[in-house]
Amino acid sequence: MREIIAKTRTFRRFFQKELISSDVMHELVDLARLGGSARNGQPWQYMIINTPELCEKVFPFLGWAGYLSDWKGPVEGERPSGYILCLLNTNWLKGPESEAQFDLGVATQNLLLAAMEKRIGGCRIASINPKLATLFDLPAHLTISLVIALGRPRETVILEECKTDSDIKYWRDDDGVHHVPKRSLENCLITLDVVV
Numbered sequence: 001m002r003e004i005i006a007k008t009r010t011f012r013r014f015f016q017k018e019l020i021s022s023d024v025m026h027e028l029v030d031l032a033r034l035g036g037s038a039r040n041g042q043p044w045q046y047m048i049i050n051t052p053e054l055c056e057k058v059f060p061f062l063g064w065a066g067y068l069s070d071w072k073g074p075v076e077g078e079r080p081s082g083y084i085l086c087l088l089n090t091n092w093l094k095g096p097e098s099e100a101q102f103d104l105g106v107a108t109q110n111l112l113l114a115a116m117e118k119r120i121g122g123c124r125i126a127s128i129n130p131k132l133a134t135l136f137d138l139p140a141h142l143t144i145s146l147v148i149a150l151g152r153p154r155e156t157v158i159l160e161e162c163k164t165d166s167d168i169k170y171w172r173d174d175d176g177v178h179h180v181p182k183r184s185l186e187n188c189l190i191t192l193d194v195v196v
C-alpha cells in the first residue's frame with residue numbers, strides 16, 4: 001500500500017499518443033464511485049474524454065503547475081491523452097457543498113491509485129477557465145468542479161522532505177525531474193494537551 005500511494009504522484013507530462021480505452025476509463029470511474037460519501041449522497045458524475053479531438057478542445061482551459069512560473073504546461077506530444085470531468089450534480093446534493101468536495105477528494109484518490117496501478121498517471125486540475133463549460137451543453141444542475149488529466153507519465157516525480165515549514169513548493173531540476181516536498185511524519189503528528 002505504501003508503495004502504490006508513494007508512486008501515485010501528480011504527473012503533468014505524458015506520452016500523448018498512447019490513448020486510454022473507454023473500458024479503462026470506465027474501470028477508473030467505477031472505483032471512484034465506490035468511495036465514502038457524506039450522508040452517502042454521492043453527488044458526483046464523471047464525463048470521460050479520451051479522443052484526441054476532444055482532448056485538444058479541453059486543454060486550453062486548464063492551468064498547470066502554478067509554482068513552475070517559467071513553464072506554460074505540457075507541449076504538444078506531452079499533453080494528456082484523456083480527461084475525466086468531475087461534475088457536481090446539485091440535484092443529488094444532500095448537505096453543504098463543502099461535504100461534496102470532501103467526497104471528491106476520496107473519489108479521485110481511488111481513481112488515481114487505480115490508474116497508477118495500470119501505469120497511468122494523472123493530475124487533478126482545479127485551475128479551470130470557467131469557459132470550459134461553454135464546450136458542452138451543460139444542464140443547470142451540473143457544475144464542472146475538477147478535471148483529472150490522465151496519460152502514461154513522461155516525467156519522473158520524486159518525493160522529498162520539506163526542509164522548513166514553508167518549503168512546500170514543488171520544483172523541477174536541470175534534468176527535468178519533478179521534486180515534491182512533503183512534511184515529515186514528525187511534523188504531521190501533533191499531541192494536544194487535554195484540558196478536561
Ligand SMILES: Cc1cc2nc3c(=O)[nH]c(=O)nc-3n(C[C@H](O)[C@H](O)[C@H](O)COP(=O)(O)O)c2cc1C
Pocket residue numbers: 008009010011012063064065066123124125126127128157170180
Ligand atoms: C484539489 C487539487 C487541485 C489541484 N489543482 C491543480 C491545478 O489546477 N493544476 C496543477 O498543475 N496541479 C494541480 N493539483 C496538483 C497539486 O499541485 C499536487 O497534488 C501537489 O503539487 C502535490 O503533488 P503530489 O500530488 O505528487 O503529491 C491539484 C491537486 C489537488 C489535490
